[in-house]
Amino acid sequence: MFTAAAESFLKQAREIQEEELRRFASRVAALLQGPEPGAGAADCLQRLHLTVAATKYPRKLDGKFVELLQTVLCSSKSPAQIQVLCAAILREMSPCNELILSCDKIQDAKLLSLVSSVLLAQGNKKAVSAVGQHVVKVLEGRLPEGLSARYLLPVLSNVISLSPESLTEEQTDVVSKKMADWLRHASIQQGVTQSSGGFFSPRSRQPGPVTEVDGTVATDFFTVLSVGQCYTQDQWLNMQAFSMLRKWLLCYGDKELKTPSSDDKSGMGSSVMSVVSTTSTSGHLLPPKEHLREKAFEYCQRLIEQTNRRPLKKNDGDLQKACLIEAVTIMDVICKQDSSYVHRAVSFLKTLHGRICGDASYARALLPIAQFFLNHCEMAAVDSDAICKHLFTDIPAQHFHNPSLAFEFVQFCKDNSQLFTETSSIFKQSFPNLFKFLAWNSPPLISEFVDLLPFLLDAGTAVEIFHLLLDLPCLTAALDIQLRSAALPASKRAASNPAVKPATYMEAFCHPLYKSMFQYLLRTSSTPKDAPERLIPLRQLLGSLASSPRVVQCSETVPVLLELFFRVVAEFADGPLINQLVVLLLQRSDQLYEIPAFKDDVYRVLSSQLVVLCSLHPAVIVEASTEILEFSGMVSNVQNKEAIFTQMVWAIGEYMSVSYDKRCTVEQINEFFETLEVVLFEITQLRPLASIPRYAPSTISVLMATLTKLAARSQDLIPRVSMFLSKMKTFVQSPAVTSVYCEADLEELLIRATELSNLLKMPDVAQFVFTPPAGVGSTRFQREVNDSLPFALRIVTHLLEPAPGCMPP
Amino acid sequence: MVRALVLLALGGEGPAGPAPCRVLCARSFGTPLSARDPPADPARERLRRQEQIAAVARQVTTQCHLLRSSPHFPTDPISFQNAPYGVFQLPPGDPFPERVTVTWIQVMALALALVCDPQENLTLAELTLRRLAPRFLASLRLLDPGANALLHPDAADGLLERLLPQGEMLFLNEGFIQGMDRELGIKRSR
Numbered sequence: 001m002f003t004a005a006a007e008s009f010l011k012q013a014r015e016i017q018e019e020e021l022r023r024f025a026s027r028v029a030a031l032l033q034g035p036e037p038g039a040g041a042a043d044c045l046q047r048l049h050l051t052v053a054a055t056k057y058p059r060k061l062d063g064k065f066v067e068l069l070q071t072v073l074c075s076s077k078s079p080a081q082i083q084v085l086c087a088a089i090l091r092e093m094s095p096c097n098e099l100i101l102s103c104d105k106i107q108d109a110k111l112l113s114l115v116s117s118v119l120l121a122q123g124n125k126k127a128v129s130a131v132g133q134h135v136v137k138v139l140e141g142r143l144p145e146g147l148s149a150r151y152l153l154p155v156l157s158n159v160i161s162l163s164p165e166s167l168t169e170e171q172t173d174v175v176s177k178k179m180a181d182w183l184r185h186a187s188i189q190q191g192v193t194q195s196s197g198g199f200f201s202p203r204s205r206q207p208g209p210v211t212e213v214d215g216t217v218a219t220d221f222f223t224v225l226s227v228g229q230c231y232t233q234d235q236w237l238n239m240q241a242f243s244m245l246r247k248w249l250l251c252y253g254d255k256e257l258k259t260p261s262s263d264d265k266s267g268m269g270s271s272v273m274s275v276v277s278t279t280s281t282s283g284h285l286l287p288p289k290e291h292l293r294e295k296a297f298e299y300c301q302r303l304i305e306q307t308n309r310r311p312l313k314k315n316d317g318d319l320q321k322a323c324l325i326e327a328v329t330i331m332d333v334i335c336k337q338d339s340s341y342v343h344r345a346v347s348f349l350k351t352l353h354g355r356i357c358g359d360a361s362y363a364r365a366l367l368p369i370a371q372f373f374l375n376h377c378e379m380a381a382v383d384s385d386a387i388c389k390h391l392f393t394d395i396p397a398q399h400f401h402n403p404s405l406a407f408e409f410v411q412f413c414k415d416n417s418q419l420f421t422e423t424s425s426i427f428k429q430s431f432p433n434l435f436k437f438l439a440w441n442s443p444p445l446i447s448e449f450v451d452l453l454p455f456l457l458d459a460g461t462a463v464e465i466f467h468l469l470l471d472l473p474c475l476t477a478a479l480d481i482q483l484r485s486a487a488l489p490a491s492k493r494a495a496s497n498p499a500v501k502p503a504t505y506m507e508a509f510c511h512p513l514y515k516s517m518f519q520y521l522l523r524t525s526s527t528p529k530d531a532p533e534r535l536i537p538l539r540q541l542l543g544s545l546a547s548s549p550r551v552v553q554c555s556e557t558v559p560v561l562l563e564l565f566f567r568v569v570a571e572f573a574d575g576p577l578i579n580q581l582v583v584l585l586l587q588r589s590d591q592l593y594e595i596p597a598f599k600d601d602v603y604r605v606l607s608s609q610l611v612v613l614c615s616l617h618p619a620v621i622v623e624a625s626t627e628i629l630e631f632s633g634m635v636s637n638v639q640n641k642e643a644i645f646t647q648m649v650w651a652i653g654e655y656m657s658v659s660y661d662k663r664c665t666v667e668q669i670n671e672f673f674e675t676l677e678v679v680l681f682e683i684t685q686l687r688p689l690a691s692i693p694r695y696a697p698s699t700i701s702v703l704m705a706t707l708t709k710l711a712a713r714s715q716d717l718i719p720r721v722s723m724f725l726s727k728m729k730t731f732v733q734s735p736a737v738t739s740v741y742c743e744a745d746l747e748e749l750l751i752r753a754t755e756l757s758n759l760l761k762m763p764d765v766a767q768f769v770f771t772p773p774a775g776v777g778s779t780r781f782q783r784e785v786n787d788s789l790p791f792a793l794r795i796v797t798h799l800l801e802p803a804p805g806c807m808p809p
Numbered sequence: 810m811v812r813a814l815v816l817l818a819l820g821g822e823g824p825a826g827p828a829p830c831r832v833l834c835a836r837s838f839g840t841p842l843s844a845r846d847p848p849a850d851p852a853r854e855r856l857r858r859q860e861q862i863a864a865v866a867r868q869v870t871t872q873c874h875l876l877r878s879s880p881h882f883p884t885d886p887i888s889f890q891n892a893p894y895g896v897f898q899l900p901p902g903d904p905f906p907e908r909v910t911v912t913w914i915q916v917m918a919l920a921l922a923l924v925c926d927p928q929e930n931l932t933l934a935e936l937t938l939r940r941l942a943p944r945f946l947a948s949l950r951l952l953d954p955g956a957n958a959l960l961h962p963d964a965a966d967g968l969l970e971r972l973l974p975q976g977e978m979l980f981l982n983e984g985f986i987q988g989m990d991r992e993l994g995i996k997r998s999r
Binding site for chain 1: 810831835836837838839840841842848851852854855856859860863871872875890894895896897898900910912926930931932933935936939940954957958959960961962963966967970974975976977978979980981982983984985986987988
């Protein structure tokens with residue numbers, strides 16, 4: 001743990017000055033050059049390491065001292081601990097220009113690995129390549145006594161991941177040949193146990209055969225799932241070769257695919273090819289890469305068979321899963337590089353899928369299998385749909401709470417999203433299931449869903465996804481209850497009495513009254529016909545979970561996705577879909593899960609998107625007039641959903657016009673006018689005794705402007721609105737009002753009222769000012785909501801009240 | 810391939826939210842080399858690597874704190890089999906040049922994280938973490954209040970050399986693990 005003492009120790013290490021460090025280094029140098037650097041030297045090197053590591057900025061160490069560290073590191077006389085510490089300090093200082101280190105002459109494998117770790121940390125291609133060359137050279141030749149390749153393969157593996165071009169074609173061939181041998185020909189006898197022994201106990205035991213994970217004697221060649229007490233060097237190499245196999249195949253496996261001869265091969269019938277490759281298992285007739293591929297394939301087959309055994313130790317069970325995933329992925333790589341393997345792999349993996357698809361503990365392994373079938377379904381003439389259907393239907397619903405599976409599943413969807421949208425409906429249909437992953441694991445998955453959401457959206461899914469996004473925190477709460485309920489004993493689960501209203505959400509989960517609501521929320525695939533309104537009682541029921549951290553975390557992702565939702569929908573939405581979304585937006589603003597911050601954020605997004613939707617399809621005001629009138633006529637909406645209300649009213653003023661929709665009649669304009677007039681009257685009327693709720697000045701201002709705009713289009717209304725505007729003077733001066741609003745706001749309101757009423761004195765000008773030119777709808781998108789109006793108002797005010805000195809004669 | 814390993818102490822809850830995390834041990838295994846070669850300014854390059862580690866540590870800390878606030882957080886203080894585990898991705902350029910996947914495990918107030926290539930076998934990564942975590946606790950004597958974990962880079966090195974040599978995750982069955990524990994002198998608890 002990190003104690004206060006450690007904290008202060010770290011601080012001290014950071015604050016050491018250059019001079020002090022120089023003195024300390026010379027003390028260390030003296031110890032290192034002494035006859036036998038021991039515990040004292042190790043202790044000093046540990047402190048020096050911390051001093052270098054504790055700060056982000058480079059520590060200045062004398063060139064001579066750095067040289068000494070390298071000499072001590074490479075000296076065969078140095079104790080191992082001192083060597084390790086020297087390497088750690090040199091790594092910590094890297095990249096470092098003063099390095100003279102080289103691995104050329106090193107004969108000891110452990111030391112070579114240690115020196116390589118310093119060289120590879122330099123981020124220098126030349127150094128990486130030199131290490132690679134040396135390691136291959138050592139592997140090529142006969143290894144001197146004590147130089148076990150066990151320490152070298154990981155170095156080689158790191159070299160090829162840092163810079164695959166470090167090795168030549170010939171070198172990769174040599175290593176490929178060796179890898180094939182390591183994989184396929186490791187001893188199946190255990191190594192000799194190096195028992196520490198005692199006076200009375202024998203020094204070594206007679207080695208027996210290695211066993212399978214279930215304890216039975218190994219039936220075939222050695223693999224990473226072969227268990228022993230002690231391993232021989234070739235068994236170590238087998239394990240390491242398999243650990244780096246996939247990377248090796250990806251780096252060097254398919255180079256010859258580009259050669260003309262392989263093009264000829266791919267022209268041959270695949271059935272012929274599979275005969276060729278299966279008959280050539282004896283091996284050395286094949287070129288090294290193909291030979292390795294064959295051996296790797298056999299190894300993977302054996303490994304997959306070995307995963308069918310019941311392990312004696314739990315950890316080996318976990319390893320079986322990791323091996324299965326690796327083996328399937330390697331088979332996929334091999335089949336991509338040589339399609340002649342596809343037929344062999346397909347029948348094998350089909351059997352495997354049948355074996356594990358019902359086993360929850362192997363759920364993660366279903367992803368690489370599905371990936372294999374997606375990659376090769378054409379070639380293998382198999383239908384990957386059944387496998388995908390099982391994957392998308394069962395796995396998210398059962399394993400949403402497994403963070404690794406959730407992550408991998410979403411990655412799988414992302415990797416194949418293009419393919420899915422083009423060829424399969426299962427992916428899009430399964431979005432209610434996919435969102436369970438996000439609902440439960442929102443912090444790590446939100447950025448993944450930002451990538452995924454556009455692939456799920458189309459005209460058919462938009463409305464349902466809109467509802468789902470708004471209900472996402474509810475889904476989290478429902479999943480929580482589902483998990484808790486599953487953990488209960490069956491007797492308790494079934495206990496709810498249908499005649500009694502459930503008292504808790506746990507009871508409600510199984511109660512007939514709520515059951516179908518839960519089922520709807522937890523559905524596994526899209527049901528576009530279903531009405532989400534029926535979730536209203538459920539949202540209330542789940543109210544007590546609204547403050548649960550997981551629900552709150554999930555609710556924080558909704559605004560981001562909602563904004564993205566509208567951005568994507570705007571690209572394909574037609575008029576009817578926009579109408580539908582506007583109506584839903586207004587309705588759903590009333591039906592949200594009760595989390596105050598969530599509601600505020602959602603309102604913010606919805607209000608800004610409302611204007612965008614209206615600008616994309618201005619006819620929505622006429623086409624959805626019933627719902628819009630209903631929403632904008634309710635005073636409670638001004639108070640609870642100010643942002644949405646204000647934007648709605650603005651959109652009415654802007655788009656309720658014949659210039660946008662020829663069907664717009666005077667009657668309709670009047671109807672909107674009357675509705676909004678009542679609202680403005682309601683919120684500005686003075687009741688002597690009641691306290692005045694504070695409405696946003698911008699809302700009052702937009703209401704006044706919209707009424708004026710409507711009046712300009714239906715000029716019989718002008719006297720009514722003029723009278724109203726003139727009353728604003730009384731409103732702003734009333735003591736009750738001045739106690740609620742600040743002076744600047746009131747002044748602004750009064751100015752706006754005066755401007756508008758001035759404008760209405762010239763109806764023709766007003767109509768001209770308020771009627772946007774045709775086609776303006778498409779360019780409005782980026783513009784500030786209210787920016788044209790103030791400008792027009794200023795001009796008119798100037799016309800009516802010219803500045804002194806500019807008076808017309 | 811593992812690009813980096815970070816062992817960190819999560820900051821405890823303070824009056825003004827969680828205290829900052831502290832990196833106890835970090836090891837970079839290198840990132841794929843680009844055309845520019847060698848690093849133009851070694852000091853800058855080193856600073857960049859340190860910042861990458863710090864960024865990973867902060868992200869892991871955030872994920873741990875978020876998980877800790879969840880009702881399904883395991884209550885058993887030292888259970889490595891059930892220790893909270895998570896995965897997330899860091900986009901290309903932030904802070905590593907290429908996309909990486911970070912897997913982490915939390916044991917009490919400590920977290921251990923592996924920064925992996927995106928195509929890495931995450932089941933193996935999880936297994937590797939669950940094996941490394943208890944051995945780190947033992948080798949760095951992290952539960953011993955008198956011991957200073959910051960002063961044992963050699964102990965950490967011995968562990969990584971066996972379980973994560975040069976950043977390579979190994980398919981180790983229990984037989985191999987037992988052999989390694991014998992070499993490390995770690996007593997196996999039953």
